[in-house]
Amino acid sequence: MGKKDHAEKKHTGGGTHRSGAAGSPTGPRPTRSGELSPPRPVPASPPMTNKEYRRHLRPLHGELVAMQEWVRESGAKVCILFEGRDTAGKGGVIKAITERVSPRVFRVVALPAPTERERSQMYLQRYIPHLPAAGEVVIFDRSWYNRAGVEPVMGFCSPEQTAQFLQMVPAVERAVIASGILLIKYWLEVSEEQQTARLHSRMDDPRKVWKLSAMDLESYSRWYDYARARDEMLRTTHTGWSPWHVVCTDDKKRGRLNIISHLLDTVPYEAPEAREITLPARQDPGDYRDPELPVDWIPTPY
Numbered sequence: 001m002g003k004k005d006h007a008e009k010k011h012t013g014g015g016t017h018r019s020g021a022a023g024s025p026t027g028p029r030p031t032r033s034g035e036l037s038p039p040r041p042v043p044a045s046p047p048m049t050n051k052e053y054r055r056h057l058r059p060l061h062g063e064l065v066a067m068q069e070w071v072r073e074s075g076a077k078v079c080i081l082f083e084g085r086d087t088a089g090k091g092g093v094i095k096a097i098t099e100r101v102s103p104r105v106f107r108v109v110a111l112p113a114p115t116e117r118e119r120s121q122m123y124l125q126r127y128i129p130h131l132p133a134a135g136e137v138v139i140f141d142r143s144w145y146n147r148a149g150v151e152p153v154m155g156f157c158s159p160e161q162t163a164q165f166l167q168m169v170p171a172v173e174r175a176v177i178a179s180g181i182l183l184i185k186y187w188l189e190v191s192e193e194q195q196t197a198r199l200h201s202r203m204d205d206p207r208k209v210w211k212l213s214a215m216d217l218e219s220y221s222r223w224y225d226y227a228r229a230r231d232e233m234l235r236t237t238h239t240g241w242s243p244w245h246v247v248c249t250d251d252k253k254r255g256r257l258n259i260i261s262h263l264l265d266t267v268p269y270e271a272p273e274a275r276e277i278t279l280p281a282r283q284d285p286g287d288y289r290d291p292e293l294p295v296d297w298i299p300t301p302y
Helices: 003-009 050-074 090-098 144-148 150-154 159-178 192-204 214-220 223-237 252-266
Strands: 077-084 106-109 136-141 181-189 244-248
Touching: 050 136, 050 252, 077 090, 090 106, 090 136, 090 252, 144 150, 144 159, 144 223, 150 159, 150 214, 150 223, 159 181, 159 223, 181 252, 192 214, 223 244, 244 252
Parallel strands: 077 136, 077 181, 106 136, 181 244
Antiparallel strands: none
């Protein structure tokens, strides 16, 4: 499926139009629940089955590989930010994007808490070295927008530091874009009910318990503090040159597909010409003989 075909078959919620982004007159509106509501009612859909999800994901993965080859050959620089509430599904969508592409082209950045030295630096300084070079796609699993969300809510920075950041970052992002980087920002929105259900599932699942930290529990109690921080961030940093793209992820599978579809519509890639590939003949064994080596084979319980 070429990009033209993808554009014709894109999922609801895809496309490069920005009329529905936060901060615009028709964009998502905060509600009394602290959640963002879409500009127009979205009909409820039944949860997507895993079989249906994989069927839709397969051609999108093919297009992501085509985008990768275009980025590599053209020297494009793509930077994608994922922000959102806890449990909104940032990690899941990043895994879906990177599942079939090369880690040498697609690079995920998830920085730990800053060191003492980094705390003494200019705030954005530790993020700058991770921006993409030619032929790279860099995905930030949380980003410099920590200064607008988790840090003020949890008391890791002062109100003055957050205000200074919000005033400064649009100009910084303009400079990033002027350097030739395609900057794409996503905010993943999840409802109170879904966040609660997902946190409970982490408590009960040994595969997910590592995702549940003391800070996650503290953050859960501060739903409206996060809502106010989110609203101010979207209000001040949604710009014509670097808009926010808001995604509902109550249905994780639909959210992932919608994000990948939108990403493919946003990056101006062209699929490369299909190559004719033929395997060469293998060499003759000559005097090679299978050796008897003192190696340990692993058990095979499966």
